[in-house]
Amino acid sequence: MISKSINTWDQTKHWEEACIETRRNPDERIRRLRFFRIKKKEKILDLGCGDGLNVHILYKKGVKNIFGVDISDALIKSAKRLTPKAKFYLASAEKLPFKDETFDVVLVDSVFHHFMKYRKALGEINRVLKKKGRLCFIEPHKSIVRSLYDAVCELPISKYIPFLKKRRISYLGEIKFMRHWLKTEDDFYETLTELKFVERLRKLDIMSTIGIYEKASY
Ligand SMILES: C[S@@+](CC[C@H](N)C(=O)[O-])C[C@H]1O[C@@H](n2cnc3c(N)ncnc32)[C@H](O)[C@@H]1O
Secondary structure (H helix, E strand, O other): OEOOOOOOOOOHHHHHHHHHHOOOOHHHHHHHHHOOOOOOOOOEEEEOOOOOHHHHHHHHOOOOOEEEEEOEHHHHHHHHHHOOOOEEEEOEOOEOOOOOOOEEEEEEEOOHHHOOOOHHHHHHHHHHEEEEEEEEEEEEOOOHHHHHHHHHHHOHHHHHOHHHHHHHHHHHHOHHHHHHHHHHHHHHHHHHHHOOOEEEEEEEOOOEEEEEEEOOOO
């Protein structure tokens, strides 16, 4: 079962298939997660957790107070199988099933670019974060490397190139979302400013932005 809410295109179904297919490199995930300096005692929400690879990595590193949320039933089921002791919820980013000021960190890895509008989800994240809690995210950035990669993935020949075979499935499954995000990326940062988040890190990685934004303390 798939809920649509803020996602206008029926993209999540594609992602469910592609996500299972494209289990991204755990070393690369660990490298990127390190930027967030998540501590073992902190209470973490992985929003849009997919099949739960980040939850699994963090749990194995001793972060036990960790929750995953996704709108895909199939992916939540996979996540539960992978890390049975973590807690998972089938819910939308627009309506999170948690009380105000619950989490030290809300982790959002490659999810905002699936949204046509960010305000409601960012409002919910703001609500469930404790004061001075961190929104930690990784989202696509329009770098030259990404533009080249994406252009090649759009060519039919890419299905015959071994290292592109998997990436093209997930890229083509979310192409409309991706284009929309890359065009409207600035609106996202403006919304963060309007909500009084304080920028702690905004780093351009190879093809993505790694961000840490702190919730206001008042
Ligand atoms: C690109 S995947 C990333 C999954 C995971 N964060 C990871 O790094 O592997 C995007 C995820 O966001 C989820 N998603 C999309 N819209 C959502 C929403 N409105 N609320 C919660 N999750 C959503 C999708 O189901 C999908 O699992």
